[in-house]
Amino acid sequence: MTALAPAAAIHIADLHKSFGRTRALDGLDLAVAPGEVHGFLGPNGAGKSTTIRVLLGLLRADRGAVRLLGKDPWHDAVELHRRIAYVPGDVTLWRNLSGGEVIDLYGRLRGGLDGARRAQLLERFELDPTKKGRTYSKGNRQKVALVAAFASDVDLLILDEPTSGLDPLMEEVFQECVMEERDRGRTVLLSSHLLSEVEALCDRVSIIRKGRTVESGSLAELRHLTRTSVSAELAGPPNGLSRLPGVHDLDVQDRRVRLQVDTDKLDAVLRSLTESGVRSLTSTPPTLEELFLRHYQDDMAGTGAGGRPAAADANAAAEPSGAEGGVTSR
Amino acid sequence: MTAVAAAPAGRRGSRDLAGTGALLRLALRRDRLMIPLWVLLLGLTVAGLSGTLEALYDTAAERAELGRSMNANASMRALYGPVFGDSIGGLVAWRMAGFGAVLAAVMSLLIVIRHTREEEETGRQELLSAAMVGRRAPISAALLTAFLANAALALVIAAGLAKSGQPVAGSLALGLAIGGCGMFFAGVATIAAQLTESARLAKGLTGAVVGLAFVLRAAGDAATDDGSSPLTWISPVGWCQHVRAYAGERWWVLLLFAAGAAVAGGVGYALTARRDMGMSFLPARPGPARAPASLNGAFGLAWRLQRTTLLGWAAGFAVAGGVFGGIADGASDMVGDNEQTRRILERMGGTQALTDTFLATMVGMLGMVAAVYAAGAVLRLRGEETGERAEPVLAGAVGRLRWAASHLVIAFLGSVVVMAVGGVGLAVGYGSAVGDLDGRRFGAVVGAALAQIPAIWVLAGLATLLFGSLPKLATAAWGLVGASLALGWIGPALDLPQWAMDLSPFSHLPKLPGGEVTATPFLWLLLIAALSTAVGLVGLRRRDMG
Numbered sequence: 001m002t003a004l005a006p007a008a009a010i011h012i013a014d015l016h017k018s019f020g021r022t023r024a025l026d027g028l029d030l031a032v033a034p035g036e037v038h039g040f041l042g043p044n045g046a047g048k049s050t051t052i053r054v055l056l057g058l059l060r061a062d063r064g065a066v067r068l069l070g071k072d073p074w075h076d077a078v079e080l081h082r083r084i085a086y087v088p089g090d091v092t093l094w095r096n097l098s099g100g101e102v103i104d105l106y107g108r109l110r111g112g113l114d115g116a117r118r119a120q121l122l123e124r125f126e127l128d129p130t131k132k133g134r135t136y137s138k139g140n141r142q143k144v145a146l147v148a149a150f151a152s153d154v155d156l157l158i159l160d161e162p163t164s165g166l167d168p169l170m171e172e173v174f175q176e177c178v179m180e181e182r183d184r185g186r187t188v189l190l191s192s193h194l195l196s197e198v199e200a201l202c203d204r205v206s207i208i209r210k211g212r213t214v215e216s217g218s219l220a221e222l223r224h225l226t227r228t229s230v231s232a233e234l235a236g237p238p239n240g241l242s243r244l245p246g247v248h249d250l251d252v253q254d255r256r257v258r259l260q261v262d263t264d265k266l267d268a269v270l271r272s273l274t275e276s277g278v279r280s281l282t283s284t285p286p287t288l289e290e291l292f293l294r295h296y297q298d299d300m301a302g303t304g305a306g307g308r309p310a311a312a313d314a315n316a317a318a319e320p321s322g323a324e325g326g327v328t329s330r
Numbered sequence: 331m332t333a334v335a336a337a338p339a340g341r342r343g344s345r346d347l348a349g350t351g352a353l354l355r356l357a358l359r360r361d362r363l364m365i366p367l368w369v370l371l372l373g374l375t376v377a378g379l380s381g382t383l384e385a386l387y388d389t390a391a392e393r394a395e396l397g398r399s400m401n402a403n404a405s406m407r408a409l410y411g412p413v414f415g416d417s418i419g420g421l422v423a424w425r426m427a428g429f430g431a432v433l434a435a436v437m438s439l440l441i442v443i444r445h446t447r448e449e450e451e452t453g454r455q456e457l458l459s460a461a462m463v464g465r466r467a468p469i470s471a472a473l474l475t476a477f478l479a480n481a482a483l484a485l486v487i488a489a490g491l492a493k494s495g496q497p498v499a500g501s502l503a504l505g506l507a508i509g510g511c512g513m514f515f516a517g518v519a520t521i522a523a524q525l526t527e528s529a530r531l532a533k534g535l536t537g538a539v540v541g542l543a544f545v546l547r548a549a550g551d552a553a554t555d556d557g558s559s560p561l562t563w564i565s566p567v568g569w570c571q572h573v574r575a576y577a578g579e580r581w582w583v584l585l586l587f588a589a590g591a592a593v594a595g596g597v598g599y600a601l602t603a604r605r606d607m608g609m610s611f612l613p614a615r616p617g618p619a620r621a622p623a624s625l626n627g628a629f630g631l632a633w634r635l636q637r638t639t640l641l642g643w644a645a646g647f648a649v650a651g652g653v654f655g656g657i658a659d660g661a662s663d664m665v666g667d668n669e670q671t672r673r674i675l676e677r678m679g680g681t682q683a684l685t686d687t688f689l690a691t692m693v694g695m696l697g698m699v700a701a702v703y704a705a706g707a708v709l710r711l712r713g714e715e716t717g718e719r720a721e722p723v724l725a726g727a728v729g730r731l732r733w734a735a736s737h738l739v740i741a742f743l744g745s746v747v748v749m750a751v752g753g754v755g756l757a758v759g760y761g762s763a764v765g766d767l768d769g770r771r772f773g774a775v776v777g778a779a780l781a782q783i784p785a786i787w788v789l790a791g792l793a794t795l796l797f798g799s800l801p802k803l804a805t806a807a808w809g810l811v812g813a814s815l816a817l818g819w820i821g822p823a824l825d826l827p828q829w830a831m832d833l834s835p836f837s838h839l840p841k842l843p844g845g846e847v848t849a850t851p852f853l854w855l856l857l858i859a860a861l862s863t864a865v866g867l868v869g870l871r872r873r874d875m876g
Binding site: 091106108 | 527608615616617619620621625626627628630634635717721723725726727730732872873874875876
């Protein structure tokens with residue numbers, strides 16, 4: 001988590017929000033730089049939509065600092081909203097208004113609408129603007145809000161699972177549109193469960209869980225935090241692998257070794273393996289899925305199993321024999 | 331539009347009703363508060379009236395005198411119908427048959443639409459119907475729920491009146507008549523639910539039929555003093571009186587309810603299996619590809635959303651005003667043949683005063699009903715909020731105050747429009763009946779209608795207060811409106827103490843036309859309306875949305 005430039009498009013620090021006894025946000029941090037596409041991830045109920053509604057000035061923060069385009073989203077809501085387009089994950093439309101009317105209305109409620117771009121987007125998304133409210137399918141209701149957002153003249157797009165219900169072709173159109181927005185220098189906050197979408201679009205991501213930010217950084221940085229699987233057949237018995245920091249799930253069967261290692265500790269493991277002589281070696285690079293799943297799963301984050309390298313280091317230093325769960329050394 | 335593509339008529343039978351039991355239990359579970367509240371409040375109000383009337387008119391002579399004077403007065407007949415029997419029970423039936431019938435109808439239409447069209451509109455029905463639920467199960471469950479509610483209502487009324495010493499036969503007749511009227515309109519509601527895709531419109535359509543039934547009966551009873559007008563026989567609200575509880579019960583009239591409910595429900599049954607889920611027989615037409623210039627922000631949107639409702643109310647008030655105005659002159663017509671009633675009328679201030687009293691009563695009734703419009707228009711805000719349609723609007727460059735104001739302006743000015751139209755209808759109806767519409771009289775009647783506005787605004791202001799400060803309790807605004815209506819309609823008969831009557835904002839208004847006007851009550855009411863609106867808006871600014 002880098003130091004926040006004062007010009008951050010979104011800056012949230014230590015945000016708290018409770019609904020009665022339910023603690024929705026519990027010290028959430030989020031930093032989005034101008035011009036970046038920022039992925040906002042987390043399991044259902046982690047607090048993504050609550051955060052977005054605080055950013056929109058619909059909910060009032062209990063505690064913490066929230067700045068949006070350098071302003072306070074609660075007090076300067078109207079002024080800010082001129083520069084923001086929002087797409088919810090479940091678009092509800094008025095029964096007796098046509099899609100085209102809703103698009104124009106949303107445009108007028110924001111900074112204005114680019115007529116040419118509106119027409120072009122309708123064509124690309126293959127949306128019929130003359131249908132009314134409930135006669136649209138789920139995906140088409142999403143398209144109404146997406147066309148309105150992409151055709152609006154705004155600085156920041158807040159998209160909350162915007163592609164739910166879109167078919168793969170439309171998903172592609174959506175990704176193109178987001179990239180065009182980025183090329184035009186606009187900032188995008190994208191909440192999504194689609195890893196392919198996040199991987200294709202996002203410069204940086206933040207992962208939240210139970211109302212807190214558990215990970216934030218560029219995709220490359222996050223990949224770095226994940227584990228690489230290594231399996232090797234050795235010439236001699238392995239030596240001291242269990243004492244190496246960052247090694248998990250070590251399984252030694254005679255001269256066959258299988259283990260997982262924090263990617264930034266891979267070097268030491270390879271060195272140790274070559275000392276015993278390597279007959280064969282397979283190394284599987286980390287996938288984002290693994291990273292996300294690890295953060296989505298409830299039980300693993302609490303044990304600090306590799307989530308934070310610093311913690312893993314401290315553990316390894318204190319107990320060299322490898323107190324980490326899952327070491328099955330002979 | 332393939333909305334009403336004919337379903338294969340051959341596949342019927344018991345599968346159509348599969349899941350009715352489960353849906354019925356679901357409906358009863360969801361209505362576990364609403365139905366008991368309606369049944370107990372309405373049932374005990376009717377049943378409790380006998381004790382009050384007994385205390386007020388304890389001799390047979392007094393009751394006979396009341397019956398005679400009421401039957402002689404066209405305005406009173408229009409309001410309550412004729413007095414058929416001057417026993418205590420007979421007076422309860424006179425006072426309550428129409429009132430109870432209308433409220434039972436409202437309860438029933440709310441129940442039926444809630445479990446049919448509203449379920450489809452919200453998309454919940456789709457999930458249910460994907461399970462082992464037959465095509466006609468939802469409508470069956472809704473009708474059964476309405477039946478149970480009306481049966482309970484009939485039972486509470488009958489048992490309550492019998493327990494307070496009224497003849498059992500009459501008590502049963504009155505209970506069954508009111509419950510029967512509820513079932514009739516439950517049937518009508520099943521048809522309305524097929525006609526439109528909007529639950530709101532379906533409720534409005536059924537409500538309009540209820541209103542029409544009341545107006546027909548009122549017009550018929552104003553014209554004749556023995557209930558013989560064919561207009562009262564067209565109206566199910568009139569049937570309720572024709573049962574003549576405690577006055578030689580005519581049990582066969584109850585068959586009209588049974589037959590009417592069966593026919594209406596049958597039409598609903600036939601229609602429901604012939605259409606697609608979520609679709610209607612009046613399908614949505616395509617709209618324009620571009621928004622008109624008028625849809626230019628919060629105000630344009632609010633107007634677009636509310637204009638149809640306002641138009642409907644204005645049209646209804648024009649008709650009701652015209653009809654009531656047309657019968658206002660009836661009071662003086664009826665006097666001639668009966669020396670005793672002529673004396674009563676003269677004691678009450680002569681025919682002009684009597685016409686004024688009638689017009690004032692009508693104006694007051696229009697005012698209380700207009701409060702229903704005003705509260706509904708204010709509560710649109712809450713509907714937009716909970717329906718998640720407010721969120722994207724507020725995510726635009728629209729402040730909360732501006733968004734709220736856009737709907738409130740329509741609620742407050744809309745009630746002025748509705749009352750003005752009602753007043754003009756009343757004046758024109760009266761003028762054309764007496765064949766002379768002079769400007770002064772016209773101004774007095776329209777002015778009287780407009781004088782109701784401060785009281786309407788108080789209720790609209792309180793609705794705003796609830797919405798802004800206690801959003802979860804916003805629907806309690808309906809309770810306030812209902813309480814004002816009940817106080818105004820039956821409060822005088824219950825001889826409630828003045829402080830209780832004064833709880834309704836309408837009781838502070840002078841009786842116009844004809845009464846004395848002072849500025850004080852108007853200023854107080856306007857102040858309360860302004861304050862509660864302001865407090866509501868401050869609350870709205872501070873609270874979380876959604």
